[in-house]
Amino acid sequence: xxxxxxxxxxxVGAFPGIPSATKICRASVSHAETxxxxxxxxxxxxxxxxxxxxxRENGSERVKRPGTNAIRNALLAESVSTSSMLAxxxxxxxHDWFRQAEADLRLARSARDTGHYxxxxxxxxQAAEKAIKALFQHLHKxxxxxxxxxxxxxxxxxxxxxxELMDRARVLDRHYIPTRYPNGFERGAPxxxxxxxxxxxxxxxxxxxLGFCRNQIS
Numbered sequence: 001x002x003x004x005x006x007x008x009x010x011x012v013g014a015f016p017g018i019p020s021a022t023k024i025c026r027a028s029v030s031h032a033e034t035x036x037x038x039x040x041x042x043x044x045x046x047x048x049x050x051x052x053x054x055x056r057e058n059g060s061e062r063v064k065r066p067g068t069n070a071i072r073n074a075l076l077a078e079s080v081s082t083s084s085m086l087a088x089x090x091x092x093x094x095h096d097w098f099r100q101a102e103a104d105l106r107l108a109r110s111a112r113d114t115g116h117y118x119x120x121x122x123x124x125x126q127a128a129e130k131a132i133k134a135l136f137q138h139l140h141k142x143x144x145x146x147x148x149x150x151x152x153x154x155x156x157x158x159x160x161x162x163x164e165l166m167d168r169a170r171v172l173d174r175h176y177i178p179t180r181y182p183n184g185f186e187r188g189a190p191x192x193x194x195x196x197x198x199x200x201x202x203x204x205x206x207x208x209x210l211g212f213c214r215n216q217i218s
Contacts, residue, residue: 094217097134101127101213105206112199118190120199122179124206125172131213135159138217148173148209161212168205175202 104127111120125148132151136143139159143151148169152161161169178184178193185193 092137092140094134094137097130097137098210098213098217101130101134101210104130105203105210108199108203108206112196112203115196116191117194117196117199118179121172121175121194121202124199124202125175125179127206128169128172128209131210135213135216146176159216165208165212168208172202172205172209 104123108120108123108127111117111123128148129146129151132148132155133143135155136151139156143154145151149166152166152169155161179190182189184190
């Protein structure tokens with residue numbers, strides 16, 4: 001049976017060596033009044049409480065822990081330093097990106113000739129993407145993402161393509177997912193849906209985009 005609070009307090013003090021609840025509360029309040037501004041203790045802090053009390057009683061100087069503001073300022077300074085480091089201009093790698101674009105286009109032709117039409121179409125999308133990113137590198141700009149029309153649209157105004165090339169990019173964008181994953185269709189696999197005609201058209205679109213980028217890079 002649970003005892004009323006007053007009886008429980010008396011019962012706690014009835015045991016030898018255990019102070020009453022009232023004394024415990026008074027001692028806690030007295031101790032809190034003598035402490036520095038309150039902060040929540042972690043498990044590591046709790047292990048050092050006795051040592052701190054001993055140092056205070058002996059009159060030794062208490063070690064000051066860094067406050068929340070100090071920690072936040074230190075982290076902010078570190079993030080600013082990191083941001084400055086990331087802002088260092090990167091070396092231009094337009095040649096590397098364009099070489100890989102040409103390699104992807106060669107793969108597209110090889111895949112078409114061996115009957116892997118879906119992979120031919122996907123390789124064309126990859127070739128166009130890397131050629132556009134090579135152009136960004138040539139302009140000392142970074143480009144992220146895989147959507148060709150978005151990449152071309154993000155070029156500076158003087159480097160933007162005409163409407164015809166944008167339409168070619170739209171066709172290649174359609175080959176990014178369905179060429180590889182069956183869930184791009186209600187049923188069947190990508191290999192069931194691509195023909196040599198699809199591969200031929202994709203290669204023509206990729207060649208046009210590579211030509212556009214090559215002319216601006218060279």
